[in-house]
Amino acid sequence: xPVLKALDRTITGTVEETGRWVTMLYKALFWTFxxxxxxxxxxxxxxxxxxxxxxxxxxxxxxxxxxxxxxxYEGFQRFHAEGYVGSVVSLSMLRELAPVLSALMVTGRVGxxxxxxxxxxxxxxxxxxxxxLAANPIQYLVVPRMWASVxxxxxxxxxxxATGVLGGYLVxxxxxxxxxxxxxxxxxxxxxxxxxxxxxxxxxxxxxxLAVTGCMKGFHTQGGAEGVGKxxxxxxxxxxxxxxxxxxxxxxxxxx
Amino acid sequence: MNxxxxxxxxxxxxxxxxxxxxxxxxxxxxxxxxxxIMGGSGxxxxxxxxxxxxxxxxxxxxxxxxxxxxxxxSESGLNTLRKQxxxxxxxxxxxxxxxxxxxxxxxxxxHSGLDRGAIAxxxxxxxxxxxxxxxxxxxxxxxxxxxxxxxxxxxxxxxKPRILLFDEPTTGLDPVMTALxxxxxxxxxxxxxxxxMTITHDLQAAYAIADRIAMIFQGRIVFCGTxxxxxxxxxxxxxxxxxxxxxxxxxxxxx
Numbered sequence: 001x002p003v004l005k006a007l008d009r010t011i012t013g014t015v016e017e018t019g020r021w022v023t024m025l026y027k028a029l030f031w032t033f034x035x036x037x038x039x040x041x042x043x044x045x046x047x048x049x050x051x052x053x054x055x056x057x058x059x060x061x062x063x064x065x066x067x068x069x070x071x072x073y074e075g076f077q078r079f080h081a082e083g084y085v086g087s088v089v090s091l092s093m094l095r096e097l098a099p100v101l102s103a104l105m106v107t108g109r110v111g112x113x114x115x116x117x118x119x120x121x122x123x124x125x126x127x128x129x130x131x132x133l134a135a136n137p138i139q140y141l142v143v144p145r146m147w148a149s150v151x152x153x154x155x156x157x158x159x160x161x162a163t164g165v166l167g168g169y170l171v172x173x174x175x176x177x178x179x180x181x182x183x184x185x186x187x188x189x190x191x192x193x194x195x196x197x198x199x200x201x202x203x204x205x206x207x208x209x210l211a212v213t214g215c216m217k218g219f220h221t222q223g224g225a226e227g228v229g230k231x232x233x234x235x236x237x238x239x240x241x242x243x244x245x246x247x248x249x250x251x252x253x254x255x256x
Numbered sequence: 257m258n259x260x261x262x263x264x265x266x267x268x269x270x271x272x273x274x275x276x277x278x279x280x281x282x283x284x285x286x287x288x289x290x291x292x293i294m295g296g297s298g299x300x301x302x303x304x305x306x307x308x309x310x311x312x313x314x315x316x317x318x319x320x321x322x323x324x325x326x327x328x329x330s331e332s333g334l335n336t337l338r339k340q341x342x343x344x345x346x347x348x349x350x351x352x353x354x355x356x357x358x359x360x361x362x363x364x365x366x367h368s369g370l371d372r373g374a375i376a377x378x379x380x381x382x383x384x385x386x387x388x389x390x391x392x393x394x395x396x397x398x399x400x401x402x403x404x405x406x407x408x409x410x411x412x413x414x415x416k417p418r419i420l421l422f423d424e425p426t427t428g429l430d431p432v433m434t435a436l437x438x439x440x441x442x443x444x445x446x447x448x449x450x451x452x453m454t455i456t457h458d459l460q461a462a463y464a465i466a467d468r469i470a471m472i473f474q475g476r477i478v479f480c481g482t483x484x485x486x487x488x489x490x491x492x493x494x495x496x497x498x499x500x501x502x503x504x505x506x507x508x509x510x511x
Contacts, residue, residue, distance in 0.1 A: 027331075034332065036366065117353075120352075121351075124347065124349060124352075125345045125346070125347065125349035126349050126350075126351055126352070128306070128311050128345065128349065129343075129345055129349040129350075129351070129408075131309075131310075131311055131334075131338065132309055132311065132338060132341060132342075132343040132345075132412075132421075133338070133362060133363045133366070133411075134335050134336070134338040134339045134341075134363070134366070134367060135362070135363075135366055136331065136332075136335050
């Protein structure tokens with residue numbers, strides 16, 4: 001039965017990928033605590049994830065904040081609730097949109113690059129060479145990339161929070177002539193530390209997911225240049241899906 | 257050679273999916289010897305070499321280094337063991353994000369404990385051994401294939417390892433460079449404690465490098481002996497290889 005065969009392939013494929021993913025995470029954690037630590041490499045990777053991602057994350061967050069303000073202002077006006085637009089923007093940015101959108105942007109920028117460069121190293125035997133030179137590639141390649149991503153994602157999200165709120169403010173006050181004082185008040189009125197903290201925690205988890213997925217896909221690349229392309233695409237799709245799924249469960253967990 | 261066995265392969269089996277590559281490889285490599293592995297393309301020579309350093313794990317059988325099985329070793333145990341190995345790869349496998357200098361300095365910086373000056377000296381020394389000049393600051397992408405292979409060779413010997421594995425170090429090199437690499441391997445194994453395994457297709461190079469030649473065919477070692485024995489062998493596989501005869505067991509097996 002071709003249907004059963006296809007089903008079988010899908011199931012074994014999923015189980016295999018899950019196993020590889022968990023193994024990669026486990027190994028990365030294991031090698032985190034073994035020297036030697038190449039902190040220069042850590043900083044290089046942190047600059048790559050963090051500093052180099054600022055423009056895209058800034059733009060994405062700014063326009064997301066702006067468009068929420070635009071949409072809700074128009075809608076809330078219908079029942080005279082435009083005074084709450086600031087709350088809607090700040091709550092949705094901090095709790096949900098800043099971490100998720102930043103994670104998706106960074107997945108496209110950085111997670112894919114991880115998969116591509118580690119994949120290239122795999123197909124050109126550079127991974128084998130690292131093993132042969134007694135430099136464990138998990139320790140040398142994956143550990144700095146994973147922690148760079150875990151550390152920098154929260155920082156990016158703090159910036160995204162601020163730019164999103166700013167984007168909303170500029171649209172509401174500058175474009176739609178909302179009252180600046182009321183808008184400011186409503187922005188912080190219902191906000192508590194948990195809203196901010198949960199977003200930051202999500203960001204760190206998403207950073208872990210996108211890095212582990214990218215590195216795992218790169219590590220298991222097969223079949224030359226075509227394989228590298230495939231691994232890169234798959235890493236973006238897979239990381240994005242895991243991020244969106246885990247976002248739901250994290251939210252459920254954090255706000256229960 | 258001092259009669260001690262450095263590397264011992266026992267009944268090594270390896271398959272990749274449906275494709276069976278090794279079907280019971282038995283081979284003893286004495287300490288201080290230079291062994292050349294020969295065989296047709298796709299016969300599993302590289303796979304064999306990768307088992308010796310634990311890059312691949314056998315489906316069955318064992319790899320003994322100094323009498324100890326490396327099978328049960330953990331990844332960190334293997335990592336420690338590999339510090340006494342040097343290996344060069346077919347296409348060089350240079351780290352393309354680093355200059356030639358950094359590539360060769362990589363194992364020295366991690367494992368040698370030498371200071372900056374001593375590392376630079378050793379890198380230049382290694383480059384001189386493979387007869388490369390003015391390439392230190394070049395990136396691997398700027399080098400020709402043969403140059404990349406020689407840099408890979410230099411990187412493999414930088415730490416003065418006890419066990420050297422060379423995967424086709426002379427393929428694609430001109431005859432003079434081939435002779436140079438062969439002489440270098442010879443010179444390295446003149447030290448009683450240095451053991452080398454080299455893969456090559458080049459008969460001339462093999463005779464120059466080897467104390468012993470092993471022939472792999474259909475996943476097994478079908479011949480193992482001195483170059484003289486190799487030249488005198490009546491084994492049909494060896495004979496076909498030696499005489500470059502297009503007709504024989506080697507070509508029949510590929511069909």
